[in-house]
Amino acid sequence: MKTRVIIFFGLLVLIAAIFISACKKNDVQPGEPHNPTYIDLTIPAGWPTPTSDIFANNKLTEEGFQLGKKLFYDGKLSKDGNFPCASCHQQFAAFATFDHDFSHGFDNSFTTRNAPGLFNLAWMTKMHWDGGINHIEVQPLAPITAQNEMAETIDNVLNKLRADTEYPALFKSAFGNTDINSQRMLKALAQFMGSIISSNSKYDKVQRGEASFTATEQNGYDLFKAKCETCHKEPLFTDNSFRNTGLAVNPFLNDFGRMRITNDKNDSLKFKVPSLRNVMLTFPYAHDGRFYSIGAAIDHYRTGIITTQPTLDPLLVNRIAITNTQKNDLIYFLNTLTDTTMTKAARFAQ
């Protein structure tokens, strides 16, 4: 009797197991377990939670991150092999283009805007100076296909990746099988870019009580909170809004910023408030890189603002009064925003 019962239960368990495994969702071919290493994006203490989770439909994994990193540094994504993402987004310059107002693109061309640094993108609600990009995953489509950047087609890029000796295996470890398609490529790039967090500058250490400002830095910080904070909001040093700071229109570019996206004349000459983290590394400054030094950028607020532009930000109609001493203090403070932990991190390096 006993053995009969045991056999009976054994059978039941077997049947149940077969049913259960048969009924599992079948994303991965049977016999090929896909066990990626899931990782979490660590939100620095005291920071706001990102308004939308960029990894909600793109589970962050070590394999996805590594694939994204390889893609970011790979010239194959450009037409002639010379313009990987990293050619314009250099780690030592906080992923901006070092010392260039405009970056070099395919066939001796220039970009028409200054390349911003890439970090803390998980908090960025809209990308590009005009906010035209609404999701981190679709951003790479712009540089890859732009004639003055990487000048390639998505189709060609995918074919190059499929023909490569390494990529099929990397896509498999990230996504479960060797299929290479645009969605997977874009999601992997998003995993890499979205993971770059800058939160270990001297400023951050001061906030955490691990360091203290000098008197000059503290004066600069106080001034910053009084005059700049509304737009360059801590801890990200941007409020993600679009504003006109009263810059003259560059007649070569005729760039009216946000208006191109919204078609609303109230948005004329508005550009995204850039983060000032790592600002000492991301010169030249402004959407067209017109200011070659941080001093020149600050002087704009003191004396350069064109106050007759109808869409000028109300905060700037009287310009910003800053004495020479205060300007000096401010620069000392901005220096504390440089995060060499990020710019030297092996994890983000090629």
Next chain:
Amino acid sequence: MMKINTLLVCCFLSLVMISCQKAISPNTATGTVKITIRNTVKGNPMVLNTGNYTNSFGEQYNITKFKYYLSNVSVTTTPINTFNGRYYLIDQSNPASLSFSFEAPVDTYYSLKFLIGVDSARNVSGAQTGALDPLNDMFWTWNSGYIMAKMEGNSPQSPVVNNKVEYHIGGFAGTNSVLKNYGFIITDPAGINIREGKISEIFMDADFDTWWQGVFNLKIADNPVVTTPGVLAKSISDNYVSMFSITDIKNY
């Protein structure tokens, strides 16, 4: 002993049931709705490249590309709404794209609904595949969002380079959204009569000539190129919303 046995059997069975829940299809019998589209110009089948057309303003043109998205396609009858979360890219150069099918519970339906375009949620949700893959050349890279409908061609009346005519119609947010819900009430008493395992085929025409007039008169000479969201794109969509007509329904 017997008692424990039954209990355990029940346990196992319910375990099996739970794990299988997703796979078990509802008991309702279903049939297939097949939609077949014919793109036309003034009632004649559209011929890409070589077809020569004249609009009601006397402007001549040809068409080299003609594609558009349909989504949220459903047949409805109270209380059934066969919501279909798929996206279809109708492309005149790809005959396979001109018809598509989905399942619906057995019933008689008197209405067909769809959205012309890609709903706004999908425009802000990152990288997509299938009909929504950016490879289909229906995604703006510099101003994220789908081109909902696209026509390209040439016209001697176009003042721009190579006499190009280019309409890339999109924009999913705000007052200039081009997204259009469209529906047909079917008056034929036979309706769309879905029977188990059978196909009901709905034949629709989509007439390009509607793009030029209807709500707004839009001449090639004035607007040869519309490739950004905005008032003009919205006006064209206000015209093209009436592009569709049902020409026949066959209940097999």
